[in-house]
Amino acid sequence: MKHAEAQGAVLARMAESRAELIAAHIADEPLRVTRAPRIPRALPATTTRPVPWFLRTPNAELIALALVGIAILGVRRTVQTAVGAGLSASTHRAFSDVLNALRE
Secondary structure, rough: OOOHHHHHHHHHHEEEEEEHHHHHHHOOOOOOOOOOOOOOOOOOOOOOOOHHHHHHHHHHHHHHHHHHHHHHHHHHHHHHHHHHHHHHHHHHHHHHEEEEEEEO
């Protein structure tokens, strides 16, 4: 019964402090915070310098990931990891297609 008594005491103290906080909040009536008016900013001037071709491709993230992988793991481990992941995904897709065809 020790735990139940301790829990009851804690809950009673929580109820008391909650009531005190609510009473203090109502008594103080906090001020409303208003936002400062938004000042429109001018857009930054666009650069006329052409962007490298690999940043314009839809696979820019994959290229960046490959470069980081090469920098961290080295060429051999990066190629092994990429080929392993690609083979795993393609075999999974092939088997799921076969199993889905058998189910139908």
